[in-house]
Amino acid sequence: MFKLGSHLLFITFTQLIVAISFAQSLPGVDSTYAFEHVHPLVKIIILIELIFSGFLIYKGYSKIDKMD
Structure with missing residues (x-):
């Protein structure tokens, strides 16, 4: 489970980076406010994946603690 959680955490941060990069590539979006332009559904999915x-x-x- 630890390994699966670690992989899911990596995938989640990768998705967040891709979403912000995509938002920055949109015309008229400043890099400072890129996260505000990410769709709210994407933010909710990323939050659920992080949890x-x-x-x-x-x-x-x-x-792991119980094995000791």
């Missing part, structure tokens, strides 16, 4: 990956990492740490 889920944090949960998986926490569960993975719990299993």
Whole structure:
């Protein structure tokens, strides 16, 4: 679970970077305000993925602690 959570966390941050890069490429969007132009649904999906990956990492740490 720890490994799965780590991979999901990496994928989530990659999605966030791609979304911000795409927003910056739109005409009239300044790089300072790029995150404000990312669609709210994308922000919600990324937030859910961050919470889920944090949960998986926490569960993975719990299993590692129980092995000792």
